[in-house]
Amino acid sequence: MxxxxxxxxxxxxxxxxxxxxxxxxxxxxxxxxxxxxxxxxxxxxxxxxxxxxxGTGRADGSVLLDLELAVEPAVVPELRRTLRARLGVPCADVQLCVTELVGNVIRHVGEGVPVKVRVSRIGGRARVGVSDPDSRALPVLRRATADDETGRGLALLDAVASRWGVEQGESGKTVWCELA
Known part of the structure; x- marks a missing residue:
């Protein structure tokens, strides 16, 4: 709601x-x-x-990046470069969110999985969405301890995004976030 x-x-x-x-x-x-x-x-x-x-059918909404790719660790730096070039402004928070969401797909769903990465502008906000075909592997915000080597990605995303969530569909899920 x-x-x-x-x-x-x-x-x-x-x-x-x-x-x-x-x-x-x-x-x-x-x-x-x-x-x-x-x-x-x-x-x-x-x-x-x-x-x-x-979606993008509104006068104030525009798609800044809309990619479909098979994810693997090597695509992450290229994805960050593409975001910088496409947005044309400093976008460290957007890059962080895309990196963490794509990294979660690689870690929890698998390498080579087809994903859709979409970054759009809605009013004064950026909306990032990463879709993958596995509706079962849902993200969980954890509180990593000082000795944990993983588990901080969603905490970082939660810290920089104004809000985030998951939309489940019949053919997978989209994890999204919004940034000011």
């Missing part, structure tokens, strides 16, 4: 302006009009709606 509220707010629509508590409508089966009906959609429809609203 938070993602839906955020996606709608980019378009100037705030759910409180509907004078309806949308979560209370989630189980209602009566026909409703307009945006109030969004509360009646199932989870899959809500995900599709969020994806459409976060």
């Amino acid at each position: 938070d993602d839906l509220k955020s996606a709608l707010s980019v378009h100037g629509i705030t759910l409180p302006s509907l004078r309806v508590d949308v979560p209370s409508f989630a189980g209602a089966h009566s026909r409703t009009a307009g945006l109030v009906g969004l509360g009646n959609c199932n989870t899959e429809t809500a995900r599709k709606l969020i994806a459409a609203l976060w």
Whole structure:
């Protein structure tokens, strides 16, 4: 519901302006009009709606990078260089997030796995998404101890991103984050 509220707010629509508590409508089966009906959609429809609203069909949204590649450690430095060149501005936080998300796919799903990396601009924010075909290997934010050699990637992402999450689909998942 938070993602839906955020996606709608980019378009100037705030759910409180509907004078309806949308979560209370989630189980209602009566026909409703307009945006109030969004509360009646199932989870899959809500995900599709969020994806459409976060997509590039808006006047203020633009795709800065949209790549499909098979991941392996050697592609990570090239991906950072491509981001710097494409964005044309200092983008250390975006590079860090893409690197950590792609690194997680390599570590937890496997080398050679096909992924889609998308970086887009939404208003004054950057949105990073890394999609892979394994819907079972979900990211978990851990608190690494001083002696742990791994487990800090999502903590770094969590520290620099304003928010992050996972969208699961039938053919995999997308781990995304947003940066100011």
